[in-house]
Amino acid sequence: xxxxxxxxxxxxEVAVVRVIYGDTDQMGMVxxxxxxxxxxxxxxxxxRAAGANYRAFEEAHGLYLPVVEAHVAYRRPARYDxxxxxxxxxxxxxxxxxxxxxxxxxxxxxxxxxxxxTLHACITADGRVVRIPPEMRAALTAPRS
Amino acid sequence: xxxxxxxxxxxxEVAVVRVIYGDTDQMGMVxxxxxxxxxxxxxxxxxRAAGANYRAFEEAHGLYLPVVEAHVAYRRPARYDxxxxxxxxxxxxxxxxxxxxxxxxxxxxxxxxxxxxTLHACITADGRVVRIPPEMRAALTAPRS
Amino acid sequence: xxxxxxxxxxxxEVAVVRVIYGDTDQMGMVxxxxxxxxxxxxxxxxxRAAGANYRAFEEAHGLYLPVVEAHVAYRRPARYDxxxxxxxxxxxxxxxxxxxxxxxxxxxxxxxxxxxxTLHACITADGRVVRIPPEMRAALTAPRS
Amino acid sequence: xxxxxxxxxxxxEVAVVRVIYGDTDQMGMVxxxxxxxxxxxxxxxxxRAAGANYRAFEEAHGLYLPVVEAHVAYRRPARYDxxxxxxxxxxxxxxxxxxxxxxxxxxxxxxxxxxxxTLHACITADGRVVRIPPEMRAALTAPRS
Numbered sequence: 001x002x003x004x005x006x007x008x009x010x011x012x013e014v015a016v017v018r019v020i021y022g023d024t025d026q027m028g029m030v031x032x033x034x035x036x037x038x039x040x041x042x043x044x045x046x047x048r049a050a051g052a053n054y055r056a057f058e059e060a061h062g063l064y065l066p067v068v069e070a071h072v073a074y075r076r077p078a079r080y081d082x083x084x085x086x087x088x089x090x091x092x093x094x095x096x097x098x099x100x101x102x103x104x105x106x107x108x109x110x111x112x113x114x115x116x117x118t119l120h121a122c123i124t125a126d127g128r129v130v131r132i133p134p135e136m137r138a139a140l141t142a143p144r145s
Numbered sequence: 146x147x148x149x150x151x152x153x154x155x156x157x158e159v160a161v162v163r164v165i166y167g168d169t170d171q172m173g174m175v176x177x178x179x180x181x182x183x184x185x186x187x188x189x190x191x192x193r194a195a196g197a198n199y200r201a202f203e204e205a206h207g208l209y210l211p212v213v214e215a216h217v218a219y220r221r222p223a224r225y226d227x228x229x230x231x232x233x234x235x236x237x238x239x240x241x242x243x244x245x246x247x248x249x250x251x252x253x254x255x256x257x258x259x260x261x262x263t264l265h266a267c268i269t270a271d272g273r274v275v276r277i278p279p280e281m282r283a284a285l286t287a288p289r290s
Numbered sequence: 291x292x293x294x295x296x297x298x299x300x301x302x303e304v305a306v307v308r309v310i311y312g313d314t315d316q317m318g319m320v321x322x323x324x325x326x327x328x329x330x331x332x333x334x335x336x337x338r339a340a341g342a343n344y345r346a347f348e349e350a351h352g353l354y355l356p357v358v359e360a361h362v363a364y365r366r367p368a369r370y371d372x373x374x375x376x377x378x379x380x381x382x383x384x385x386x387x388x389x390x391x392x393x394x395x396x397x398x399x400x401x402x403x404x405x406x407x408t409l410h411a412c413i414t415a416d417g418r419v420v421r422i423p424p425e426m427r428a429a430l431t432a433p434r435s
Numbered sequence: 436x437x438x439x440x441x442x443x444x445x446x447x448e449v450a451v452v453r454v455i456y457g458d459t460d461q462m463g464m465v466x467x468x469x470x471x472x473x474x475x476x477x478x479x480x481x482x483r484a485a486g487a488n489y490r491a492f493e494e495a496h497g498l499y500l501p502v503v504e505a506h507v508a509y510r511r512p513a514r515y516d517x518x519x520x521x522x523x524x525x526x527x528x529x530x531x532x533x534x535x536x537x538x539x540x541x542x543x544x545x546x547x548x549x550x551x552x553t554l555h556a557c558i559t560a561d562g563r564v565v566r567i568p569p570e571m572r573a574a575l576t577a578p579r580s
Contacts, residue, residue: 021466025459026515033185037178037312071214071215071217072214074215080461163479166475167323171314171317172311173316174316178312182455185456186455225316322475323468323469326467326471358508359506359507359508361507364501364502364505
């Protein structure tokens with residue numbers, strides 16, 4: 001059963017990407033799998049904002065946050081040369097997982113194109129699911145703005 | 146609101162793929178977006194089995210089935226050189242959409258690795274959502290075995 | 291026989307990209323095909339600098355510059371989270387083709403990682419190879435700085 | 436300076452792949468970087484034919500064959516749903532490197548679409564370039580047919 005957070009975190013812009021030929025397919029739109037690449041860009045940049053703290057936690061606690069579920073809703077297509085605003089937010093879900101929500105908007109007119117989320121479990125290097133330490137949770141859900 | 150079919154179609158094997166370096170990432174596993182490529186392989190091969198009929202319908206009716214939603218659940222990672230069995234099934238969802246369900250299994254031990262679905266709307270060339278013609282529906286949901 | 295320009299154009303930085311998981315493979319390095327994606331980013335940004343002129347020419351003359359040859363030399367690997375400087379330059383090669391040269395450097399220490407080139411033919415919409423118009427050539431090989 | 440083998444190895448078919456949407460771009464052709472994915476499929480299958488011997492050597496000698504150079508010549512485009520025959524051959528180049536040659540043909544009419552090569556250095560786990568052991572060379576350049 002999918003667990004949904006009590007309330008969705010507010011999203012904020014974390015990256016802007018420009019669509020290249022290599023992202024499109026012969027329908028002239030971004031290939032549906034490639035939005036998950038944009039979501040990864042968003043997580044990376046979100047994490048970078050939470051920065052030193054997260055890496056320190058990863059090393060200190062030996063904990064990882066792999067994707068266990070991904071979801072994408074395609075409303076309108078992104079096209080070659082479009083500049084895309086990527087927004088993201090992170091919410092706790094239970095004690096041992098967290099959820100990233102995403103929204104992709106066309107920069108020129110701020111039209112929403114795609115939304116989605118990824119669910120992440122907190123695991124140790126040997127794969128055991130564990131609670132997210134409170135300090136890690138605090139750092140990730142309230143990155144510096 | 147996501148619409149779910151009354152009952153999920155039985156899945157059958159439609160393709161076998163072997164994981165290449167280009168599919169993996171530095172965690173040594175298939176990159177999470179690339180399972181959507183495997184899902185596309187599955188749709189193509191499923192369609193090919195339903196074959197001449199589908200293309201005839203597309204041309205005769207001028208109808209398309211774009212992906213409007215995609216979902217992936219990652220249970221266990223696929224790794225370099227793994228042979229993967231890809232299973233798929235198609236179910237109607239309401240009058241104007243259909244849903245592909247997928248399962249990816251490691252061939253050597255039949256271990257289930259990933260499941261997912263894609264939801265497709267039936268649209269005309271100019272983007273209007275329309276009912277799936279009954280003959281098209283019949284051809285797609287019961288391809289020759 | 292490969293045609294080489296009389297002299298290689300000076301390269302200048304046209305983009306900076308950050309390596310994501312989706313770019314790497316299980317060796318922990320950027321997958322060898324993905325440098326061609328970075329080269330495309332470089333061409334796009336180079337073209338954008340030459341800007342309005344190029345698009346105007348494409349529309350006015352109905353001419354295209356498809357890749358007919360690509361070459362990559364891998365010296366040192368780019369890795370996850372590396373920031374990469376991408377440099378590019380364009381040179382005429384004969385009357386009907388042009389060559390982009392590229393260099394990718396790791397930003398933190400300016401270490402050169404990868405070099406390469408793509409050769410482009412000038413063709414009409416129906417595929418005939420034609421001379422590059424002198425004004426187009428002038429605009430592309432000397433973009434505004 | 437690029438080293439070329441004294442004579443190019445005869446090529447033989449090692450794989451057949453079908454083009455998916457995810458391989459194409461908005462020009463309706465396979466994106467230029469993706470032919471390097473097909474080349475990797477070819478190397479994998481070529482290696483598999485040389486099989487147990489190669490892996491045994493890799494483990495016994497601790498040697499690797501990374502790509503140090505790649506080249507692609509694009510003659511005619513591959514398109515969505517094309518079945519592609521991929522041919523490959525391996526030749527020694529000097530004492531410490533080897534070169535894969537490739538050819539991609541459209542299956543329906545055997546039209547040649549793309550040719551290319553990758554140059555590989557023989558290195559140890561810590562990156563030193565070494566001679567390819569004679570038994571390894573013999574196994575790779577004359578795989579069982």
